[in-house]
Amino acid sequence: MRPPSSILPLGHYDTIYALSTAPGRAAIAIIRISGAGWWDIYQALCPNRPPPTPRKATLRDLLDPSDTNNILDSALVFHFPAPKTVTGEDILELHIHGGHATVKAVLAAIGQCRSKHTIRYADAGEFTRRAFQNDRLDLGQVEALGDALSAETEQQRRAAMRGNSGKLGRIYEEWRQLLLAARGELEALIDFSEDQHFDESPAELVRNVTSQIGPILEAIRRHQKGSRYGELLKRGIRISLLGPPNAGKSSLLNIIVDREASIVSEEAGTTRDIVEVSVDIGGYLCVFADTAGLRSSSSIGGVEQEGIRRAKAKAKDSDLVIVLASVEPSDSSNSSIYQLASGHSGLSTFCDLESLKIAAEAEQAIVVVNKCDSTRDLGTQLEYTKTKIDNLLPGRSPAVVSISCRDAEQSGGLDPGNIGALLDILQTTFGIMTNVGDDLDLLGVSERQSQLLSTCTECFERFKDEALQGEECDIVVAAEHLRAAAACLARITGRGEAGDVEEVLGIVFEKFCVGK
Numbered sequence: 001m002r003p004p005s006s007i008l009p010l011g012h013y014d015t016i017y018a019l020s021t022a023p024g025r026a027a028i029a030i031i032r033i034s035g036a037g038w039w040d041i042y043q044a045l046c047p048n049r050p051p052p053t054p055r056k057a058t059l060r061d062l063l064d065p066s067d068t069n070n071i072l073d074s075a076l077v078f079h080f081p082a083p084k085t086v087t088g089e090d091i092l093e094l095h096i097h098g099g100h101a102t103v104k105a106v107l108a109a110i111g112q113c114r115s116k117h118t119i120r121y122a123d124a125g126e127f128t129r130r131a132f133q134n135d136r137l138d139l140g141q142v143e144a145l146g147d148a149l150s151a152e153t154e155q156q157r158r159a160a161m162r163g164n165s166g167k168l169g170r171i172y173e174e175w176r177q178l179l180l181a182a183r184g185e186l187e188a189l190i191d192f193s194e195d196q197h198f199d200e201s202p203a204e205l206v207r208n209v210t211s212q213i214g215p216i217l218e219a220i221r222r223h224q225k226g227s228r229y230g231e232l233l234k235r236g237i238r239i240s241l242l243g244p245p246n247a248g249k250s251s252l253l254n255i256i257v258d259r260e261a262s263i264v265s266e267e268a269g270t271t272r273d274i275v276e277v278s279v280d281i282g283g284y285l286c287v288f289a290d291t292a293g294l295r296s297s298s299s300i301g302g303v304e305q306e307g308i309r310r311a312k313a314k315a316k317d318s319d320l321v322i323v324l325a326s327v328e329p330s331d332s333s334n335s336s337i338y339q340l341a342s343g344h345s346g347l348s349t350f351c352d353l354e355s356l357k358i359a360a361e362a363e364q365a366i367v368v369v370n371k372c373d374s375t376r377d378l379g380t381q382l383e384y385t386k387t388k389i390d391n392l393l394p395g396r397s398p399a400v401v402s403i404s405c406r407d408a409e410q411s412g413g414l415d416p417g418n419i420g421a422l423l424d425i426l427q428t429t430f431g432i433m434t435n436v437g438d439d440l441d442l443l444g445v446s447e448r449q450s451q452l453l454s455t456c457t458e459c460f461e462r463f464k465d466e467a468l469q470g471e472e473c474d475i476v477v478a479a480e481h482l483r484a485a486a487a488c489l490a491r492i493t494g495r496g497e498a499g500d501v502e503e504v505l506g507i508v509f510e511k512f513c514v515g516k
């Protein structure tokens with residue numbers, strides 16, 4: 001029988017197959033086969049049966065090619081004819097029962113099929129690589145797919161899907177075409193200026209091109225902002241918990257992650273190193289760094305001092321700083337401790353100045369006042385605390401929330417220890433930190449793409465510098481800057497004259513699993 005699809009595959013690639021669902025026991029497993037060899041595989045497994053109707057589920061017994069009395073499984077099979085498929089090639093999907101032995105037997109049978117096409121097990125990401133090679137996806141979409149596959153939180157998933165539409169790739173391609181056209185005009189000047197009459201003088205032309213790239217430059221800035229926010233969602237929001245020893249940093253972290261993630265001890269200065277814990281708060285991936293308690297005292301040892309140094313460095317590097325203040329009796333041994341407000345029965349609100357200094361410089365900061373136990377009446381004291389913090393961090397007015405780790409650990413109630421309020425404030429803050437405006441697609445710009453956009457703007461700047469020379473402007477040099485800018489855009493999508501596509505593909509496909 002002739003294969004039902006008369007359309008030849010686009011490239012001359014091996015036929016690849018793989019288990020595309022997770023290995024292990026499951027109700028159903030899907031084996032995907034991509035390439036011209038699909039027909040030989042189908043015939044070997046379903047001898048003398050008519051081809052499946054394209055894109056329709058067809059029930060077939062799969063037989064062992066070396067012993068046709070041995071029915072391997074009763075499966076649903078699908079044929080997706082090239083080129084309108086996910087890889088651009090013919091695809092055969094076998095939806096089989098998920099038992100280990102069934103999957104193993106069917107994979108072994110496919111491996112034994114005879115064909116003039118080489119049939120082999122796929123490498124990691126190879127189906128997606130085919131999609132790229134056959135122009136079904138651009139590099140940005142491949143990256144987004146990788147992100148979608150590794151998304152663990154709702155916001156990671158949303159950011160990944162934003163890069164998936166191909167819209168960004170189309171925009172970059174449009175810009176690239178514009179630049180190439182402008183470069184073409186400049187080069188026409190260079191090549192023919194002696195024997196042809198041009199409406200525009202070279203200086204005028206360069207000026208026109210400069211005004212054409214103005215809006216692109218603006219758009220690039222928006223894309224870079226989107227990328228920063230998208231990365232916050234994808235790689236997680238890095239949060240540092242700062243405060244004096246025993247303020248309750250580790251307890252709070254443990255309550256938040258709801259597991260024993262870092263050492264909790266009554267002894268001051270036990271969290272010497274930085275413990276990083278990832279947690280999903282309202283769909284946002286948060287990476288908490290539980291740092292050594294900050295205190296400046298000559299009596300502390302070298303190891304602890306190193307811990308403090310690292311804590312400060314980490315805090316500078318984080319996206320959000322949570323300063324932990326607490327309500328307790330005064331600790332005279334700690335010179336950097338600061339009394340924010342004094343209250344009843346010898347209790348005051350304390351914070352340390354080092355933490356506040358770091359918060360003053362942080363991208364975002366929140367102050368959490370711990371040890372506000374239900375037994376304490378702290379209303380006015382907390383009001384004073386808020387006012388004091390606003391005075392100490394002018395223009396920042398960070399959210400101040402009171403909690404009690406002790407209540408959270410010990411008692412029931414609706415929201416013991418007010419932790420729910422803290423989590424609400426965190427979520428609101430994350431929303432503000434990642435608010436990219438109406439054009440949500442900008443969240444799909446990856447870090448790699450953003451770096452290329454930076455290089456692209458550098459080329460623009462060089463072009464503009466050259467253009468500013470007016471009559472002295474060197475057209476050859478100016479055209480070269482435009483070519484370099486266009487090449488950056490080509491490397492984003494992996495199309496056009498993108499030189500190092502293989503290298504980029506290597507990086508992008510590292511994330512992929514076999515079967516994808």
Ligand SMILES: Nc1nc2c(c(=O)[nH]1)N(C=O)[C@@H](CNc1ccc(C(=O)N[C@@H](CCC(=O)O)C(=O)O)cc1)CN2
Pocket residue numbers: 030080083084085086093
């Ligand atoms: N069984 C199965 N489920 C799957 C996939 C798959 O390959 N197989 N996918 C694998 O990633 C995802 C779906 N992605 C797909 C993307 C494009 C086409 C496709 O055939 N596109 C054609 C025709 C589109 C149409 O019918 O309108 C095209 O784009 O030309 C199929 C699946 C998730 N679920």
